[in-house]
Amino acid sequence: MTDRTLIRNAKIITCSAPGTDSAPGTGTGPAVIADGDLLIEGDRIARVAAGRIEIDSGSARVVDLHGATVLPGLGDAHVHMSWPLDFVFDHVAVANAPAAPHALDVAAVARTFLESGYTLVVGAGVSQPLDDVRTRDAIERGLIPGPRVVPSGTMITERGAISADTGMTTVVSDARDLREAVSRQCDTGVRALKLFVSGDGIVPEYPSDDLYMNDEMLAAAVDEADRYGAFITVHARGSDSVAMAARTGVRVIHHACFLDDKAVRELEARRDDVWVCPGLHYLYAMVSGHAEPWGVTAEKIERSGYEREFRAQVEGIGLLRAAGIRILAGGDFGHQWTRHGTYAAELQRYVELVGMSPQEAIDTATRNLGPLVGLDVGQVRAGHLADLLIVDGDPLVDITVLQDPDRRRAVVKGGEFAYVNPRMFP
Structure with a gap:
């Protein structure tokens, strides 16, 4: 069979960078x-x-697509593949689940990402230490379907900080501990290491503006990760944690819900080498009552401070856009109120809540990701990897097209049709 494929009669959303008109x-x-x-x-x-x-x-x-739309395969930069399709909030149960059935759960999540049009995911912490690494290896060997995976490991936290007493995290006390933890994870194949440097109001005893670790610790982690060609990502909700992450060389800052002038200045100073991944849809779903059927009551949301945090994040994304900070789509999908397969809801929130154009929102899941992971992805461009999503309809007119399984014709990964919608092509 020929290794050449001509896709004909398509509307093509190239996601090309501005000012790159050429031959x-x-x-x-x-x-x-x-x-x-x-x-x-x-x-x-x-x-x-x-x-x-x-x-x-x-x-x-x-x-022949007869006018269907082609765009780059989508990406998600805050992925927990450990969380099964039926996950609620039982992190400890998943961490202690028998390895074999858990591996099947993770394989189902990998398949769901691919079938949802996602050809690239960046891990943001696993429940069992080698979940991402083994899944990546199985995908690359052709054993299971799934996206390209930049694997994460067990999340790392400071002694006495959030999640330190759960048994699910790697706990460190100082820069030396942290450097050793980063080295151990990188030796297993991890390439995106997730650290807690702030609290999270959903656990009231660890408020979102708590600050954990320090400049010396983060700088040591960044330096050690660099030695392996890996990078550091952080859970950082408060402005002080965002500023610390930016000035110490962290590559991806998750959440960044509260921003002040100092945090924005630190981000601007590293504009070309730092990305923010807000996870806006997660907060939206929480404050909108979507989690209430699973026990996350209105009272719990009030105690968490998430209403204030949600408003601050919407405003903060505006500050990031004005400062030219690259934003990445992604954010804690996998709970029943942010179910697997609904990943493109993040793009809808960017359009509806912060005023992005559909093209700008799509860029957060395509063009913005390539430089982070060092791959030629995220643009429909000669020389780039042929990772593509084919949909009926125009996501530049209606961004929700990307969430509709019945409009999703096919997914191409590395030049091969990795998913073809069986309802569309029986």
């Missing part, structure tokens, strides 16, 4: 091609063009 056919021109073709050779995009690409009909498989 015709390179795929670095307009952000949207109303009617175009794209040619895949091996695992890469060879050519993108407005109108038809003329080739010998016998030299490639031709897939």
Whole structure:
């Protein structure tokens, strides 16, 4: 079978960077091609063009989309693949689950990401230490379907801080401990290491503006991760924790709910080498009562301070956009109120709540991710990996198209059709 595929008669959302208009056919021109073709050779995009690409009909498989939309495969930068499809809030139960059935649960989550149009995920902490690493390896060996995985390990916290007494985290006391913990995880294949540097109001004894660790500890973690080609991500909800993470070289800051001028200045100073992953839909779902059927009552939400936190985060995302800080889609999907498979709801919240255009929202799940992970992904562009999502409808008109399984025609990963909607192509 030929390793060339011509995708014909498509609306193409290229997610090309602004100001990259260049030679015709390179795929670095307009952000949207109303009617175009794209040619895949091996695992890469060879050519993108407005109108038809003329080739010998016998030299490639031709897939006529009849006007359907092609865009880059989506990505999520805050992923807990350990959380099963039926997960509620029972972290300890998952951590202590028998390994074999738990591995099947994780495989089902990996498949769900791929079938939802997600071809890249960045881990943000696992319940059992090798969940992400083993899942990545199984996907790369072709044993199970799933996205590209940048694996995380057990979350790391400071003695006396949030999650330190659960038995599910790696607990450290100082910079030396932390450097050793980072080294041990990297030796197993972990490449995105998650640290707690703030509290979380949903656990009232650890408020969101608590500050854990210190500059010396974070700098040691960043330095050790760099030695392995890995990077540090942090749970940082309060402004002091965000500022500390930014000035010490952390690559991904999760949540960043409360921002002040100092935190924004520290982020601006590292604008080209730091990303913020808000997880806005999670807060929206919590304050909107979506978790109440599972015991997260209105009283618990009031005690958590999440209403104030939600309002602050909406305002803070505006500050990030104004400062030119790159935002990444992703955020704690997997609870029953943020169910697996609903990942693109994050993009909907960006459009509805913070005023992003659909294109800007899509960029947070595509173009913004490639530089973080060092892969040629997130753009429909010659030379980039052929990771693509094909949908009916136009997500630039209606961003919720990306959440509709019945509109999802197919997912291409590395030039191969990794998922084809069986309801659409029986």
